[in-house]
Amino acid sequence: MSHNVYQMPERCKPGARVPNWDHLLALSIEDARRRPFVWGAHDCATWAFDVRHRLTGGPDHAQIWRGRYKTPRGAERVLRKLGWASFEEGARALLGAPLGAVGLAQRGDLVLGGQPEAFGICLGARAAFLAPEGLATRPLLNCHLAWRS
Template identity: 35%
Template structure:
């Protein structure tokens, strides 16, 4: 699978859309932000089977049904791991906050991830693991 023509603009559009939305499980949470970014980059929804939940418990159930514990597990099964310092714009990754794994995407501004009120940017050094989206 390769990146689609125009993925750069599509990625920016997805991040801007999520930044304008309130946090909502299954609509604009860390997993949906990352999944939507992957779709923008590759032109295909690889994580569609994990959509359709509306609570944190529902998200955990979707992951468990797929055989995973966290979004980190999902990414490691779908993509090649790369050192966070070598990750490129459009690659996905995870951070750990308050003992929980959160997903996001590498951008030219840092690591974009979902915060409680909007998309927030963390330094690349905060990324626990990164994965090539190709």
Template identity: 40%
Template sequence: MYRKPDWETRLAAYLEPLRARPFAWGEHDCCTFSAGAVAAMTDVDPMPEFRGRYSTAIGSARALRRFGRGTLAATLDAKFEAIEPAFAQRGDVVMSSGLLGICMGAFLVAVGREGDREGLIRIERARWVEPRAWRVQFGF
């Protein structure tokens, strides 16, 4: 799975309609959001085995045990190249405090809540907690 030459345009088009979409387990959560972003950039869904398999937090944990490697981080380790979070670039997958999202350079975009607003949120790089990161490969 490699980024298409126009990956930045594809990613922007994917993000725009999701800005105000509320969190929903199995439909618009950190896993489905991040997998959708990768699919937008590469034309390959990295998590198809999870689609339609859960609709609650408990169901998500069960799906990770059944279809993944037990945890979200271990599942991502099996699908992507792990990198030092300090080296995460725009379009890479990043986890902070267990929340998965997409690196946009100086911040991480993820599904969440800020005050009364639900949808995509920004987490500044300086506020990442126990970050993990995975490279979304560039094509040649």
């Protein structure tokens, strides 16, 4: 396991959400449908962590990579520079241990899954993911990890 450059802040409290978080989630989904995919600005990880930040008022984790890459290869380089070998390792460093089972995820929780692997947001029985082709949904149970937002 590599040395992590960025760790989860002590004050992060999973499960705490801002008032009207469900409305903010709906607005975030609509915004994602309208905006084009842009590596490093509006991609799967940046979007999902930005949604989590909006819903919780917690740390803006995406600030550590936002704007630092413009290609998939650049994203991989930034991941390695942050000390993480994978998306999962980065999420564990930022958010702690995932939920015991992905089926425990609730609306607004951050998920990881798919091929290629991507971060998304739980919508209930499905999860939303941002891809170069646009916003897509997949069954939640196709994801392999989830973190409480």
